[in-house]
Amino acid sequence: MGTCESSALGNCQSDGAGYVADMRRKSEQLRRIYEIRRRRLAQLVEEYGSQAELARVLAKSNLVVLGNESYLSRMLSGKPREEGGKNIGGDTAAEIERLTKKPPGWLSRESDDELSALVESSVWSMLT
Numbered sequence: 001m002g003t004c005e006s007s008a009l010g011n012c013q014s015d016g017a018g019y020v021a022d023m024r025r026k027s028e029q030l031r032r033i034y035e036i037r038r039r040r041l042a043q044l045v046e047e048y049g050s051q052a053e054l055a056r057v058l059a060k061s062n063l064v065v066l067g068n069e070s071y072l073s074r075m076l077s078g079k080p081r082e083e084g085g086k087n088i089g090g091d092t093a094a095e096i097e098r099l100t101k102k103p104p105g106w107l108s109r110e111s112d113d114e115l116s117a118l119v120e121s122s123v124w125s126m127l128t
Helices: 016-050 051-058 069-077 090-099 114-127
Strands: none
Touching: 016 051, 016 069, 016 090, 051 069, 051 090
16 A cells, blocks of 8 residues: 555556646646637637638638537637537647638637747647
């Protein structure tokens, strides 16, 4: 019982407390990234003038749902999934960036500031 197995993250998990703390931290970081993506998607709606116009651009995707204005509304809502909201996952974010000609990772960054982007990308790499 005195031994301790290390996880890939290097935390002692003899009692599971380190694992639980890591999972909570990762969960909170993911929630933050989902919120950033939601705000950036709203920024794209403003940039394109309307949800309908953005949906028209996103309709060129192989991800058919992206061209659906109702789906965009669900992603923009900020509601939990249980209430009809939709998080923007990594693949979806990458597809939106591609179709709107934004640089990779743009949707997951709070700002276009270079230093901020580096910090946020290092946080994202810890999650994956």
